Structures are given as structure tokens and as C-alpha cells.
Amino acid sequence: MPPSRIAITILSAIFLSSFVIFAVAPIVLGASVSVTSGDFLVFPPEGISWRWYTIIFADPRWRAAFINSIVIAGLCTVIATSLGTLTAYGIALTSNRLLRQGLIVLFVLPLAVPHMSLAMALYPVFARLGLIGTHLGVALAQALYALPLVVLAVLAVIRRRDLQLERAARTLGADAFSAFRLVVLPLLSSGIAVGAVLAFMTSFDDVTAPIFLSGSTAGTLPKMMLDALALNSDPSVMAASTVIALVGLALFALGSALSRRSQRSGSASRAT
Amino acid sequence: MTIVLWRPVWSPSQILVGNASLVWLLPGLVATAVLFAWPIINLLIVSLDIPTGMKSPYLAVLSEPIYLRVISNTAVSSLGTTIFCLLVGYPTAYAIHVLPPLWRMIVLSSVLFSYAVGTMPRVFSWIVLLGDRGLVNQALMQAFDLGEPIQMLYNQKGVIIGMTHVMLPFMVLTLLGAMARVPDRLVPAARTLGAGPLRAFALVFLPLTTPGILAGMMMVFIYSLGFYVVPAVLGGAGQTTAVMILRDLTLGQGRWAIGAALSITMIVICVLGSALYVALARIGEIEEH
Numbered sequence: 407m408p409p410s411r412i413a414i415t416i417l418s419a420i421f422l423s424s425f426v427i428f429a430v431a432p433i434v435l436g437a438s439v440s441v442t443s444g445d446f447l448v449f450p451p452e453g454i455s456w457r458w459y460t461i462i463f464a465d466p467r468w469r470a471a472f473i474n475s476i477v478i479a480g481l482c483t484v485i486a487t488s489l490g491t492l493t494a495y496g497i498a499l500t501s502n503r504l505l506r507q508g509l510i511v512l513f514v515l516p517l518a519v520p521h522m523s524l525a526m527a528l529y530p531v532f533a534r535l536g537l538i539g540t541h542l543g544v545a546l547a548q549a550l551y552a553l554p555l556v557v558l559a560v561l562a563v564i565r566r567r568d569l570q571l572e573r574a575a576r577t578l579g580a581d582a583f584s585a586f587r588l589v590v591l592p593l594l595s596s597g598i599a600v601g602a603v604l605a606f607m608t609s610f611d612d613v614t615a616p617i618f619l620s621g622s623t624a625g626t627l628p629k630m631m632l633d634a635l636a637l638n639s640d641p642s643v644m645a646a647s648t649v650i651a652l653v654g655l656a657l658f659a660l661g662s663a664l665s666r667r668s669q670r671s672g673s674a675s676r677a678t
Numbered sequence: 679m680t681i682v683l684w685r686p687v688w689s690p691s692q693i694l695v696g697n698a699s700l701v702w703l704l705p706g707l708v709a710t711a712v713l714f715a716w717p718i719i720n721l722l723i724v725s726l727d728i729p730t731g732m733k734s735p736y737l738a739v740l741s742e743p744i745y746l747r748v749i750s751n752t753a754v755s756s757l758g759t760t761i762f763c764l765l766v767g768y769p770t771a772y773a774i775h776v777l778p779p780l781w782r783m784i785v786l787s788s789v790l791f792s793y794a795v796g797t798m799p800r801v802f803s804w805i806v807l808l809g810d811r812g813l814v815n816q817a818l819m820q821a822f823d824l825g826e827p828i829q830m831l832y833n834q835k836g837v838i839i840g841m842t843h844v845m846l847p848f849m850v851l852t853l854l855g856a857m858a859r860v861p862d863r864l865v866p867a868a869r870t871l872g873a874g875p876l877r878a879f880a881l882v883f884l885p886l887t888t889p890g891i892l893a894g895m896m897m898v899f900i901y902s903l904g905f906y907v908v909p910a911v912l913g914g915a916g917q918t919t920a921v922m923i924l925r926d927l928t929l930g931q932g933r934w935a936i937g938a939a940l941s942i943t944m945i946v947i948c949v950l951g952s953a954l955y956v957a958l959a960r961i962g963e964i965e966e967h
Binding site: 422429432433489490496498499513515518520523524526529531547550557611613618643644648651654655 | 702706709721799802804809843846925
């Protein structure tokens with residue numbers, strides 16, 4: 407190898423390892439502080455203990471925040487996934503090309519608007535509907551953030567599937583709703599599952615909707631983290647942060663396994 | 679291929695469940711109307727409906743020093759983030775593009791890992807690392823024999839570092855998409871015709887990925903404009919951005935008109951930017967054919 411090649415190889419190795427360290431190390435090092443036995447948010451942790459995890463699972467405020475987070479993320483997932491699936495199917499059935507593109511733009515538009523502005527815009531409307539401080543209110547706002555992601559995930563699967571099968575089921579006597587339930591839903595299941603994972607992740611990690619809409623009763627884990635950080639920055643926030651990170655990683659692994667499976671079965675059904 | 683026979687279209691079942699896609703779209707359309715259109719129209723009305731003799735809140739947003747300060751903070755940290763994301767993201771994406779599979783997997787996994795843990799954990803980790811007694815300062819003080827720590831938390835540096843970390847996966851994935859669209863044979867062809875590796879890269883590969891670069895920059899910039907958690911946690915009082923004062927203005931001080939005007943301004947900028955992003959991404963598609 408000429409010297410210039412060697413120099414380039416060494417330089418790119420240095421660059422890439424610094425990149426990997428920059429991307430991964432802060433998260434791992436930050437999470438390691440959650441098992442400190444000390445009282446401060448400093449690295450390295452002063453000894454190992456589960457005390458901050460015990461605290462966030464025993465303290466009633468942290469526990470309430472945790473339960474709120476799960477209930478709200480569950481609601482958000484159900485709402486965004488069902489609306490998004492129906493919407494994506496409706497878009498796919500729209501035969502006019504211009505209308506179809508218009509619908510896609512309409513349903514993807516919330517992605518372009520800052521979440522804080524959306525949460526703020528929802529406040530007066532939800533105040534009128536009595537939804538401030540409720541799980542449903544926060545979940546509806548987050549479902550609005552997640553809806554475009556579900557629509558895009560399901561549309562991506564529709565593109566790989568043969569929707570003529572629905573026509574076949576109709577010809578054989580199924581009405582539109584049974585054909586949807588028995589043929590279309592199973593065909594799109596992998597895209598729907600990926601959409602559901604994205605919706606849950608969006609909600610579980612979001613703080614903008616709770617900031618405007620949670621009142622004092624429906625605060626979530628991220629909201630509690632911000633409040634706790636402002637009050638007294640002890641390592642309990644890092645324990646909560648690590649819980650969120652682990653849930654995110656588990657869901658991401660699940661989502662990518664599902665989408666890989668769908669791609670495989672998609673190409674298999676094309677091959678046969 | 680479909681044989682159209684005349685059927686009465688007025689039967690209720692035809693309207694409800696006929697081939698029309700409307701029945702499937704209806705729930706989503708209703709939700710979008712109630713959760714998206716109504717709130718934003720309401721906000722627009724609030725921002726425009728001002729008592730006679732009062733100054734329009736839009737003029738206040740564009741003339742009063744505090745709001746100008748907030749807008750320039752937002753622009754500076756978004757611009758800084760965009761530039762750093764490009765400087766770090768392009769070489770990374772290029773490496774993922776050309777590396778052998780094993781290394782490609784390692785680098786790509788680190789990008790996806792960072793995305794998957796979510797925003798909150800990443801932002802909170804940086805508090806631990808960037809503080810005066812944080813790991814970065816400990817290392818710097820040891821390495822360069824500094825007398826006192828460099829303040830990196832609660833100022834612009836912290837915001838840009840944290841925001842770059844959060845936005846980098848989006849930049850890398852957008853660029854990877856653009857690089858995958860460059861036809862395989864063009865760079866080797868340029869090499870065969872006598873171009874050195876740098877020349878082939880600069881004159882052939884780089885220009886072909888320009889739409890991806892612009893789209894990635896646009897995406898990072900737009901997202902950074904509306905970002906809340908990073909400046910709120912890692913920034914100081916001097917780094918207050920537009921979305922950070924919305925809650926205080928409205929729920930805190932009850933000044934809904936000015937909050938609404940600021941919000942609408944942000945929405946318009948972000949939607950226009952996103953339209954540009956879509957247009958740029960399309961340019962890439964057209965060149966492909």
C-alpha cells in the first residue's frame with residue numbers, strides 16, 4: 407500500500423471511531439450515573455447501587471408519572487394506529503392521482519409543524535372540550551404527532567402488497583367490512599405494527615404535549631424529569647432517563663424485526 | 679379492464695361502503711379537522727383579532743428586542759446545528775456507503791442506537807458529560823493543563839452539541855439515501871478516464887449528492903427551529919428560543935395574542951421550509967430517471 411493510502415486509512419479509522427464514540431458513549435456514560443450510590447449527577451458514579459431506581463419506583467410522584475406515561479402512550483398508540491391504518495388504506499384506494507397526493511400532503515403536514523406550537527394551539531380547544539389534565543387529552547395531541555408516521559409506515563407496506571386480494575374477497579361475497587377485517591388487515595399487519603411502535607415511541611419520549619396539556623394530574627415521565635431537574639438535580643432523573651432509553655431500544659428492536667419480516671414475506675409473495 | 683355497468687349510486691350501502699375511499703378516510707379527516715385545522719385556525723384568529731388602536735402582535739414580534747433576541751437565538755442554534763450535522767454527517771454517511779459490510783453495520787448501528795434511545799435520555803446524558811465537573815471538562819483539563827473548566831453547559835455550546843447529537847441520525851440517513859441513488863459506475867468511469875480519487879469524488883460524486891445535502895440541511899434546520907427539550911435543558915437564560923417562551927407567554931402571562939403570533943410565524947417558516955425540503959427531495963428523484 408502506498409503511504410498516502412495508509413494515511414487515509416488511519417485518518418478515516420480515527421474519524422469513524424470518534425464518530426461511534428460521539429454517538430454512543432454519552433448515552434452509556436449518562437446511563438451509568440443512574441446506578442451511582444452518591445447524591446450528585448457526576449461521572450464517574452461513586453459506587454454502585456440501585457437506590458435511585460428504588461426511589462423512582464417507590465416515590466408516589468415518580469410512580470404516578472410512570473403510570474401516566476404508560477397509559478397515555480397506550481392510548482396514543484391505539485388512536486394513532488387505528489386512525490393511521492384506515493387513513494392509509496383510504497389514500498391507497500383513492501384512484502385520482504392528484505387527490506391522492508393532496509391527501510398525503512394533508513396527513514403528513516403535522517410533521518412539519520413544531521410540536522410546541524401544536525400543543526399550544528390545542529390548549530384553548532381542549533380547555534373548551536374539558537380535556538386539559540386528562541390522559542386522553544395528552545394522548546390525542548401525541549396521536550396527532552404520530553399519525554403521519556403511522557400513515558407513512560402503512561402506506562410503505564401497501565406499496566409492497568397486492569390489494570387485488572381484497573377485490574377477490576369481495577367477488578366471493580364478502581362485504582367491504584369483512585373483506586377489510588379478514589383480508590386487508592392481515593396483509594398490512596407488519597406495517598401497522600411498525601406504525602404502532604413508532605406511535606408508542608413518539609408518545610413515551612414527548613414532553614411538549616404534557617407541558618401544555620397535562621395540568622397537574624396527567625404529567626408523564628419526561629415532564630417529571632424536567633420538573634425534577636429544575637427542582638434538585640439528583641441522579642433520579644438519570645434512572646428515569648435510562649428507563650425511557652431501554653423502552654426505546656426494546657421497541658426499536660421489535661419494530662426493525664417486524665419490518666424485516668414484512669420485507670422478506672413481501673418479496674416472497676412476489677416471487678411466488 | 680373493469681367493466682362499468684350502470685348501477686344506481688344512491689343506495690345507502692353504495693354511499694357508505696361503496697368503492698369510494700371516503701368511508702376509510704373519514705375518521706382521519708375528522709381527527710385532522712378537530713385536532714389540527716381547528717386549533718391552528720383558532721390560533722390564527724387569536725393572533726389577528728386585536729382591539730382597535732392596539733399594535734398587531736406580529737409587529738411586536740418583529741420589532742421588540744426580546745422577541746428579536748429569541749428569534750435570533752433560535753436561528754443561530756439551528757444554523758450551528760445544521761452546519762455541524764453536515765460536517766460530521768457527510769463523512770460518516772460516505773463511510774457507511776463505501777465500507778465493507780461488517781464495518782458498515784457497526785457504524786450504522788451506532789447511528790440507529792443513538793436514534794432509538796429517544797431524545798430525553800440523550801439530552802440528560804449531556805448534562806452529566808458537559809458540566810464543570812463533567813467528563814469532557816475532566817479530560818480537557820488533564821490533557822491541556824487548563825486551570826479552570828470551560829463552561830459548556832447552559833450556553834450556546836451546550837445547545838449546539840446536544841442538538842447536533844440529536845439531529846445527526848436524520849442527517850446521516852437522508853445523506854445515505856442520496857448516496858445510494860448515485861449510479862454505481864459513474865465514479866469508476868471517471869477514474870478510468872483519468873481523474874484521481876479526489877477529483878472523481880469532488881466532480882462526480884459530490885455534485886450528484888447535492889440534493890441530498892440540501893434536503894438533509896433543510897430537515898435538520900426545520901426540526902431544530904421547533905426543538906424544545908435541548909435548549910430548555912442544556913441552554914442558559916441567554917439561549918431562550920421561540921418555542922421555549924410560548925408556555926410562559928400564554929399560560930404564565932396570559933398574552934395569547936403575542937404567543938399566537940409567534941407560534942404562527944414559526945409554523946409558517948417551518949411549513950415553507952418543509953415544502954422546500956420536499957421539492958429538493960423530488961429533484962433527486964427526477965435526476966434518477
